[in-house]
Amino acid sequence: MPRVAFSFDLDTVAMRNDGLSDSDRTKIYQKEGPTALASLGFTASPEGSLYLTGVMNNSEIIMLSMDFDRRMRKEAPNFCKYVRSAHLMQVDDSSANVTSRLNGTVNFE
Numbered sequence: 001m002p003r004v005a006f007s008f009d010l011d012t013v014a015m016r017n018d019g020l021s022d023s024d025r026t027k028i029y030q031k032e033g034p035t036a037l038a039s040l041g042f043t044a045s046p047e048g049s050l051y052l053t054g055v056m057n058n059s060e061i062i063m064l065s066m067d068f069d070r071r072m073r074k075e076a077p078n079f080c081k082y083v084r085s086a087h088l089m090q091v092d093d094s095s096a097n098v099t100s101r102l103n104g105t106v107n108f109e
Contacts, residue, residue: 036075
């Protein structure tokens with residue numbers, strides 16, 4: 001069964017240029033964005049800028065994608081203001097964590 005993933009990159013240079021403090025930037029990353037995403041059904045964050053929903057049927061995915069922009073702009077205006085890139089993707093259960101394979105903590109020999 002599919003899930004939806006949301007990945008993003010925020011423009012921290014623009015945040016600094018606009019005078020946001022470290023605390024302000026942290027609130028956007030760790031409070032405003034995640035709170036809005038949770039209200040849309042994103043329940044897991046395996047990486048800082050990647051969020052996943054639980055398993056969804058096709059109707060739920062369509063409804064999420066139709067309502068996503070409006071809800072994010074309403075619930076996370078500062079997050080949206082500083083989005084440099086953002087992607088909604090449908091993912092399946094074949095994804096894998098390859099961290100240990102990439103950083104060499106697993107020996108392939």
